Amino acid sequence: MPWPTPSYSRAQVNRAGEILRSSDPTLDELNWAREVLGSWRSCHGYPINTFQSTLRAKLRTLEFSDALVAQRLKRIPSIVAKMRRFPGMKLARMQDIGGLRAVVRDLDAVRRLERNYRKSSFQH
Numbered sequence: 001m002p003w004p005t006p007s008y009s010r011a012q013v014n015r016a017g018e019i020l021r022s023s024d025p026t027l028d029e030l031n032w033a034r035e036v037l038g039s040w041r042s043c044h045g046y047p048i049n050t051f052q053s054t055l056r057a058k059l060r061t062l063e064f065s066d067a068l069v070a071q072r073l074k075r076i077p078s079i080v081a082k083m084r085r086f087p088g089m090k091l092a093r094m095q096d097i098g099g100l101r102a103v104v105r106d107l108d109a110v111r112r113l114e115r116n117y118r119k120s121s122f123q124h
Contacts, residue, residue, distance in 0.1 A: 003046035007039045010092040016040070017091025021083045034076070040091065041073055044098040048073070051100050058116050059102060068103040 008016070016036035019025045025033065052071045059067045074082075074097050083089060104110055 004039065004042045006043050008036050012036055013040050013092040014090045017083050017089070017094075020080045020091075021087065037076060037079065037091070041076065041079065041097055044073055048098040048100055055100065055102055058113060059104075062109075062112055062116060064104055064109055064113070066105060067109075069101070070103075071098070071100045073098050 006013075013036055016033040019029045019033035020037065022029075048071050052069060056069055059065075059069070079091075079094065079097065082094065083091060102113065104113065
């Protein structure tokens, strides 16, 4: 199954966010905004999965076999609640729709993982 690609423009995503934040949208507006939000949210699955795969590979390289890795997409009610809490936020710019974390044994392991990322990223 191919990964979803954006079906709506950033302007449409932001408009959907405004509708979801609104206290009195019409049913048609609300249905459209939910469709746009669902599509936008699903587009974050591929990048999260890609980063998760890279993170697991780095943890194996560093021999952190006891590390835990978790990923998640923010649930739709949580996205809507955040839009309402932060009236100036644009949905297309919300930075935590997806999340990924590694839990390692100690701070030294965190620093080793950080050095590994810094060493391998954006080398020309």
